[in-house]
Amino acid sequence: MNHITSPAVELRGLVKSFGAVRAVDGLDLVVQPGEVVAFLGPNGAGKTTTIDMLLGLARPDQGTVRVLGTSPDEAIADGRIAAVLQTGGLLRDLTVRETAELVASFVEHPRPVAEVLARAGLNGIENRVVGMCSGGEQQRLRFALALLPAPDVLLLDEPTTGMDVSGRREFWNAIRADAAGGRTVVFATHYLEEADAYADRIVLVSRGRVVADGTAAHIRGIASGRVVSAVFDGRAPSGVELAALPGVELVERRGERVLLHTHASDVLGRIIFGTTGARDVEITSLGLEEAFLTLTSAGAAGDETMRSTR
Amino acid sequence: MSISAPTLTATRPAAGTRPGARLIQPVYLRTELRRLLRNRRSVIISLIMPPGLFLLFGTASAYRAQSAGHGNVTAYIMISMALYGTLLATTSGGASVSVERAQGWSRQLRLTSLRPAVYVVTKVIVAMVFGLASMAVTVLVGWWSGAQLGVLRLVACVLIAWVGSSVFAAFGLFMGYLLPSENVMQILGPALAVLAFAGGLFMPLDGGVFATVAHFMPTYGLAELTRGPLVGSAPSVWAYVNVVVWGVVFAAGAAWRFRRDTARV
Numbered sequence: 001m002n003h004i005t006s007p008a009v010e011l012r013g014l015v016k017s018f019g020a021v022r023a024v025d026g027l028d029l030v031v032q033p034g035e036v037v038a039f040l041g042p043n044g045a046g047k048t049t050t051i052d053m054l055l056g057l058a059r060p061d062q063g064t065v066r067v068l069g070t071s072p073d074e075a076i077a078d079g080r081i082a083a084v085l086q087t088g089g090l091l092r093d094l095t096v097r098e099t100a101e102l103v104a105s106f107v108e109h110p111r112p113v114a115e116v117l118a119r120a121g122l123n124g125i126e127n128r129v130v131g132m133c134s135g136g137e138q139q140r141l142r143f144a145l146a147l148l149p150a151p152d153v154l155l156l157d158e159p160t161t162g163m164d165v166s167g168r169r170e171f172w173n174a175i176r177a178d179a180a181g182g183r184t185v186v187f188a189t190h191y192l193e194e195a196d197a198y199a200d201r202i203v204l205v206s207r208g209r210v211v212a213d214g215t216a217a218h219i220r221g222i223a224s225g226r227v228v229s230a231v232f233d234g235r236a237p238s239g240v241e242l243a244a245l246p247g248v249e250l251v252e253r254r255g256e257r258v259l260l261h262t263h264a265s266d267v268l269g270r271i272i273f274g275t276t277g278a279r280d281v282e283i284t285s286l287g288l289e290e291a292f293l294t295l296t297s298a299g300a301a302g303d304e305t306m307r308s309t310r
Numbered sequence: 311m312s313i314s315a316p317t318l319t320a321t322r323p324a325a326g327t328r329p330g331a332r333l334i335q336p337v338y339l340r341t342e343l344r345r346l347l348r349n350r351r352s353v354i355i356s357l358i359m360p361p362g363l364f365l366l367f368g369t370a371s372a373y374r375a376q377s378a379g380h381g382n383v384t385a386y387i388m389i390s391m392a393l394y395g396t397l398l399a400t401t402s403g404g405a406s407v408s409v410e411r412a413q414g415w416s417r418q419l420r421l422t423s424l425r426p427a428v429y430v431v432t433k434v435i436v437a438m439v440f441g442l443a444s445m446a447v448t449v450l451v452g453w454w455s456g457a458q459l460g461v462l463r464l465v466a467c468v469l470i471a472w473v474g475s476s477v478f479a480a481f482g483l484f485m486g487y488l489l490p491s492e493n494v495m496q497i498l499g500p501a502l503a504v505l506a507f508a509g510g511l512f513m514p515l516d517g518g519v520f521a522t523v524a525h526f527m528p529t530y531g532l533a534e535l536t537r538g539p540l541v542g543s544a545p546s547v548w549a550y551v552n553v554v555v556w557g558v559v560f561a562a563g564a565a566w567r568f569r570r571d572t573a574r575v
Contacts, residue, residue, distance in 0.1 A: 057420060077328055077423040085421075088414020093345055105337035106330040106422040145418070 006069030008033045008153045008184035009054065014063035016049050016208075023049040024060070025208035031186060033152065036179065038195030038202045038216075039188040046208035047188035048086065051157050054186075055083055068152055079107050079149025084142045084156045092131030096122055096141055099130060100148065107149045120144035121174050136167035140174060147178060154179070156187035160194065172198050196220060225249065226265040226285050230278035231256050237276065245271060330423030335432055338424075342436040352402055355499065356444040360395030361451040364388055374456040379541035381459035386540060388452030389459075389467050390511050393536050395448050396441035396475040397506070397529070401498055403437020404482020404564075408494040411487075411571070426572040430483065430564075437479040442472055459540060466539035474532040474553055480560035481528065487567030505529045528556040 009031040016024040024046040031037050039047050052058035053065050056072030067075040075081040090099060100117060104110040117126055120140040130138060139159060146154055156175070160168040176198070179185050189195055195202045195216070202219045204212040212219060236258070242251045247264030257280075262268045265283050272278050346352050368387030378386040407430075410416055419429055445468055459467075486494055506512055508520075509529025515521040524530050531552025534545040 055421060057417065076421060077330070079423065083421055085414070085417065089418035091345070091410070091413065091415055093348060094341065098341060098344075102337060102341050103418075103422060105335065106419075106424045108329055108423070142418075146421075 007031060007066070008035070008068060009186060010064075010066040011050070011054070012064045014050065014053060014065065015061045016046075016053060016058065017061055018049075022208055024053070027063075027205070027209055029203060029210060029213075031153075031184060033184050034182045036185045036198065036200045037187070038199035039186060039205060040190070040192065040195045040202050041188075041205035042190055045190075045205045047205060048157055049208075050205075051083070051155055051186075051188060054155060055081070075153070080151055081153040081155065082146035082149055082151035083154070084139065084146050084159050086157045086159075086161065089142060090130045090138055093129060095127050095129055096133065096137075097126040099141060100144055103145045104148050109150075110148045111150050113148075116144045116147045119147060119174060119178050121170060134167075136163045136171065139163065140171060143171070143174060151183070153184045153186070156185065158188055158190070160189070160191070168194070221249075221263070225261050225263045226283055227259050227261055228265050228268050228272060228281065228283050229257055229259045230272055230276075230281040232258060232276065232278055234277055328423040330428065331425055333428055333431055334435075335424075335428060338432050339435060342432060343439065346403075346436065346440055351495075352399075352440075355402065355495070356395060356399035356440060357447050360391045360398070360444060361448045363394070364391040364448055364452060365455065367391075368452070368457075369455045374458075379537075379543075380463055381540050382457065384455065385452065385457040385459040385464075386537065388448060388455075388457040389471070389537055389540055390533065392445040392448040392452070392468065393471045393475070393533060394502075394506050394511055395444035396471055397478045397532075398499070398502060399444040400437045400441040400475040400479040401482035401485075401502060402495050403440050404433060404479045404484075405486040405494045405498055407433060407483060408486035408489055408491060412490070416571070420572075426568070430568060433483065434476070434479050437482065438472070438476060441475045441479070445471060463539040467536055470538065471532070471536040474535060477528065477532065477553060477557040477560055480557065480564050483564035484560050484567060487564065487571055509533055525552065528552070528560075531556070 007030045009029065011027055011029040014024050014027040015022070027046065027050060029050075039050070041047055049058065053060050054067065054072060056065075056076055065072055067081050070080075072081070094102070096117065097113065100113045104113055117123065120143045122137065122140055122144060125133065125137060128137075130141065133141065143156075143159070154175075159175075160171055163171060172194075175185065187199070196219070199216055202212075202214065202216055203210055204219065239251050239253075242248060242258065242260060245260070245268060247262040247268045248260050249263070250261035252259040252261070260268060260272075269281065269283055272281055364387060368384050368391065373383035373387065376383045407416070416426075416429070420426070449464065449468060482498070485498055489497060491497060505527055506529055508524055509527035509532075510521075510524045511529050511533045515524050525548060531545075531549040534549035535553060538545045
């Protein structure tokens with residue numbers, strides 16, 4: 001089939017504003033078929049708005065959205081993309097099975113209801129009324145509904161919010177078991193560990209833009225490093241010059257202070273002290289959370305961030 | 311990829327043949343009816359209260375003996391209560407879109423091939439079926455309780471009330487889309503009772519200011535038309551005008567809010 005050659009998801013220059021707020025601000029993202037991608041960012045980063053546009057629930061102000069080489073509407077109607085939304089979306093007075101049977105009736109060639117319910121780990125509670133199901137069970141039901149059309153692309157918007165640790169693990173096990181067949185999965189999350197544990201690739205978003213994009217190992221690498229920061233008086237080195245220093249992985253400016261992300265802080269520190277007029281030098285280690293915060297807040301003050309792309 | 315698009319289109323079903331594009335959705339209709347019957351509130355309001363009110367107010371022996379047009383007063387009250395019941399049933403059927411929007415169900419449906427218009431059609435069909443069921447209960451109870459009216463005239467009354475209550479299915483839809491409330495019937499239930507009183511559904515209008523105001527109520531025209539076959543005199547032209555005007559207002563309002571609701575922001 002030709003569509004194998006189309007990217008699963010292709011977002012170009014996506015912009016979406018709500019009043020004065022730019023929720024999504026020039027976002028580009030290409031996801032290839034079969035990738036499992038975490039869309040990682042703090043609340044308000046524009047994740048849900050991006051997902052809404054991917055599903056055709058919202059229309060971008062600028063930019064284009066393509067799903068499997070077609071429009072989101074077409075992809076939805078053909079059951080080639082499906083989504084697990086954050087909350088709601090279920091009728092509380094229907095049973096688990098009735099809900100699945102109803103949604104299956106809107107699908108051209110649905111997978112058998114019993115099979116999907118089993119996949120989602122809902123055996124034994126098929127006849128339970130949705131309103132009596134726990135948050136985790138309701139979320140697994142949403143997942144089961146998303147599986148009915150056997151979609152090529154599955155979107156999950158903060159799928160485990162509000163679940164406890166075991167509920168989260170069960171949910172991801174169900175997703176994993178089903179994704180083995182090469183399904184593309186894109187999930188939004190603000191849990192770093194979740195992105196780390198379940199994604200092949202992490203796309204970090206902040207203020208409606210992609211601020212880092214790489215394998216989980218790459219992002220972890222950034223996270224495990226240190227930051228050498230200093231203030232330069234007089235002629236400050238340019239971003240390019242700083243990026244060329246040994247061991248520098250990312251250059252960030254915050255006001256007059258320059259932050260250099262590195263895994264070789266000792267070497268870099270000597271160079272900074274020895275060869276530049278830097279003052280107020282600080283060397284700090286960067287935990288996972290700090291790395292996340294650094295990367296996602298980099299755009300906040302309108303500072304310039306330079307980095308090598310993956 | 312642009313090259314692949316034509317090939318894809320050829321292998322896909324045409325838009326009109328997708329399951330969600332079919333106007334009549336048997337599984338959805340069945341599920342919705344089951345939901346209504348499972349909902350204690352809707353059963354009480356639409357299936358138990360109208361015949362209950364009839365038994366309370368319509369079965370005095372004086373009413374049975376007193377004639378009203380081609381039937382007796384008991385039949386007159388039975389018809390009025392049956393109409394009230396179907397108005398409640400169709401309004402609440404239409405208004406159920408409110409709860410479903412609040413629960414995010416409409417958003418979930420938009421992730422399927424189900425067309426928004428088909429969703430509304432399903433809601434209206436279910437509301438109308440429930441309206442008919444409501445009238446059937448009241449009429450059966452009335453039949454057993456001494457209402458006297460020729461079968462043909464009774465059927466005519468019921469059919470007019472039923473067709474006319476589609477105006478109130480539109481009213482329910484309109485309000486369901488308009489009001490953000492989780493339980494819109496808590497507003498619409500009392501509102502309908504007021505409209506029923508003001509429109510002369512519960513007691514005949516005896517002239518005066520009330521009667522003048524009543525002519526503008528959305529319940530007035532329908533009540534006049536519905537009782538036509540019973541009282542035997544042709545309804546005034548204003549009754550027709552009333553039903554048509556309110557029907558257009560509610561349908562236009564529902565369509566307007568529906569478009570807004572499904573428009574993508």
